[in-house]
Amino acid sequence: MLATPPQTTLQRWQWRTAASLFAGYSAYYLCRSNLAVAAPLLIREFGSRGLNKEVLGQIASVGVLFYAAGKVVNGVLGDLLGGRKIFLLGIVGSVAATVVFGLGQGVGVFFAAWAANRLVQSMGWAGLVKTTANWFSYRAYGRIMGILSLSYLVGDIVAKLALGQLLALGVGWRGLFLAAAGTLAAVALSNWRSLHESPAEVGLAVPPASPVSLFAGPDAATGRPASLGQLLGPYFRSPAFLLLLALSFGFTALREAFSFWVPTYLVEAAHLSESAASQYSALYSVFGMVSILGAGYLSDAWLRGQRGPLLLAACLGLVPVLLAMSRPATGSLGPLVLTSLVGLLLLGPYSFLAGAMSLDAGGQQGAATASGLVDAVGYAGGTGALWLTGALAQRQGWGHAFLALAGLAVVTAGAALVFYLTQERRPVVTASIPLA
Template identity: 45%
Template sequence: MTLLTGYAGYYICRSNWAVAKPLMLEAFKDQGITKAELGDVESVALLAYAGGKLLSGVVTDFLGGRGVFLFGMIASAVCTVMFGFAGGLTALFVVAAANRFVQSMGWGGLVQVTGRWFPAGTHGTVLGILSMSYLLGDAIAKVYLGLFARTDNWQDIFFISAATLAVVTVGCYIFLKSSPTAIGAVEPPPNPANVFGDAADGPPPSVRALVVPLLTSTTFWLVCFMNGGLTLIRETFRSWTPTYLKEVQSLSPEDASLYASLLSFAGAAAAFGTGCVTDLFRGRFGVVMAPMLAITSLGLAWLAMRPGGGSLGGLMVLLCTISFFVLGPYTLCSGVLALGLGGKRGGATAAGVIDTAGYLAGTLAGSGIGRLAEAHGWSTAFAALAGVAAGTFVITVVYALHERSRRPLVRVPVETT
């Protein structure tokens, strides 16, 4: 519960950007700042996040998950306060990049602590529940911070975010334990299918010994490519949905933020459901993910043909459906798949590299999608996303076929009588 609450707290200081963006477009329009420029800010921030993921994953496997997790929370709260004093585009670039860099410490810390607390056969369900933290955190942030969008003062949104994360950090410092040994219990064994074999239970002797087994795994690279496509789609919806709803449905900023939060609730249901189903399939993730990507592709293609979506109710049903079927597979890549590949020795590093691949592709969600929407409209933007989803579906099918020829990443012992 502490990890769930703590990582949801991270999103209070991340989703505030999406809530404040419509107000910032109004506030900075005299400076010539449009969706394209704010998209550039987000793309640079995602690059910083991707780089931070790569570094923090390795650091976490050497130093431990709890300390890195807590430090990231403190640093993000400080950066969020600085947002409120940003008076122009340059300042927004610097602060956004700094905030996303320190926020990269959160997920690797969560994965590392999880691997030490829970046995491999439950990782799908456990990480499905923990993945709800950033989906519910995103939804709660948009509802909670959307209440303050009524003030038309975008700085208040950032100050309130920072104060909220500070309170959550105190609770995590008190209650979060790094492993069962902290309370006199025994850690479970690592996933037997990880790339390190039996050595995965001990600390890494060097960076080379930590990284090389992952980089020489075909399964690992397929997961990285899948996560690239999924992250691009997910980041587009997370960042641009309030702005999109405001423009095509003429909603107020606070109402647009409220409706956008429904997508995260749909994603939270997908994370939990998909995690439970993969445990039932005993590590055969590809057969679960491929149909979901096929439905995502069809949903985005339909949205490209009807970007206005008709009625608000019909549009929200379509958006929530797409969110459900893209976020289910998304939560697997840097969660249970990363922990299955890296085990307790390299789970944070695996999650970090997989997320780095994802967020490198996700940088296009800011600058690329922002420019497409600005220059050619939302229909073209959704058509591009439909193409990304179709390409990711093909990679997922290849992964599923590869998975059939190898042992699964999670092997659940079968009880016999």
């Protein structure tokens, strides 16, 4: 019998690893999208005890703040300890925190449990990025991260559809949280059996490291940073990386505001039921999937690897859509179309930031740290956007909330323009290369 060629064996393991990461990170969203789905029910039950849209926005904002802090810490831990370990620890911690929230009886418990949940959930993407850097060649970073970036949209869509169906069946918000935790626990067991840290664990060669990362050099393929200082220093000496942080701040703020508030907006502005709003809010993520695939294709095939033009076009396109959303809705169709357009414009360019662009910057040594820093700064912006959107919607209506988001899109467009003019006005050569 002929032996299987090593390259074929590596590709099989790569697809197994990618499938495990995809399923695992998608499942994370059962315990992240659940609060957005349950928001109208929580407001109804606890409104007399002070839980209105503004307070719920504060809970979400505190969660994002802890998520942002965890991104930095867990990004470093991912590079120092390994991606598989923190990926699985994040799942287990999220299950525990979700159960605590589901059993909670007041606003104080909700604040603490949601903050803890988002803190441990910050392990997920860092673990995914680190494991991907170990398993795939730098030549395939763009395509593999495009595929894996779909996981958070698939997770969001499935979570909102499934959790919305539970609401339609009469399951309350507590049952919704416990069901999400139980499902994620089952996925954790599957990932524990299927994931490996690197090809070396199964007797295969490690793919080549990026020659253009901030850590390029003779030790770049080791996958281990020499020290904490050498791990962090190159990022803050790179103008391109600092611009990447600014872009992440704006794009993540916009993304967080929409990901969380769309179901509540559809209940109040489009006059949909809670279950229908949860399910229709998945349109935002469905069009986001189209955006991710389209943005990756356009960047590689038409723009020769440049991301700046798409980042700029997305921000400029969002402005008129957000201005239209600031006007009172006359039916349910308009809000559904507009939220779908936001997903189409926003989520593809957003996926570049903590995905392929972070992998390019960090390589095998610093990939988790790069994505952690990018996401941490981004979610700092998301913290403010969640609170501001909720506060404006509560006090002055949804129109003022969307006007503020339109202003943020304008400022982010300026950062995208600077990034393109200073970093990308040069030809970038790309080629079709196998994933190994």
